[in-house]
Structures are given as structure tokens and as C-alpha cells.
Amino acid sequence: MFSDIEAAFKSLASCLQTLRMYGQAHPLFEKSLDNAYAAFEDALAGRAEMVIGIVGEELAFEKEILFDLGRFLRPTILYLKERNIERLAFLRGLNREELSIFISFIGRPKEDFKGDLQVPLNLAGVGHINIGK
Secondary structure, rough: OOOHHHHHHHHHHHHHHHHHHHHHOOOOHHHHHHHHHHHHHHHOOOEEEEEEEOOOOOOOOEEEEEEHHHHHHHHHHHHHHHHHOOOEEEEOOHHHHHHHHHHHOOOOHHHHHHOOOOOHHHHHHOEEEEEEE
């Protein structure tokens, strides 16, 4: 039922890991970003927005806790929580460039994540992703 949501979040986690290992200029990051963007296009095809929340150490979509996905992506969940990100909203109209900027943004050191996290995203031109607590 939520396989497209799970695929999108798994691809986001994979892309983030690829960024951290190889950097943004590496061809593997570009391929990973393409995969993530395709997964988000699929997930957003039938909905106006996709909101993922982190509840404790689990992922939630709508009223469902995605236990299996949470166990699989525990390191990514903890990584996001360290950066004060517990809510991610992806809106229809998301483009590849916005996703790339977003992944680069969350790939920064945790010390950079203070205050309203939405402001730097908006200033960077990301209008279809909202993050926060």
C-alpha cells in the first residue's frame, strides 16, 4: 500500500549515503539522485504532498507507522534527528534540482542545523520541500 512512499524514502537515504561517501560531483551521486527523483515522482503522482514524520525512532506516513522501513533505515532516521529534522514534506511539483539542493543541505555537518531550517532551503530555491520538527 505504501510501497511508493517506502521506495522514495529508501532512495533518499541511499542518495544521502552516496553523497557522504563520494561527494556531489561524483557520477554515482548523479545516478543515485536520478533514482531518488524517479521514486519521488512516482510517490507524488497521485497525491499533492507526501509528509514523512519521525516518531521516536520510527517513520510515519499519514496515520501509519512504517515499522519495517524504520528498522531498515535506523541510521538515516538518527542522522536526520541529529539535525533537528523530524518532519519532511515533499510537494507535487518537486524538481530534480530542488531534490539535489535538499540532499546537499542535509549532508552538511550537524552543527549547521540551528534555528529555522526552512529559511536556508527557501533561499536556495527549494519550494517543494518543507522540513522541521
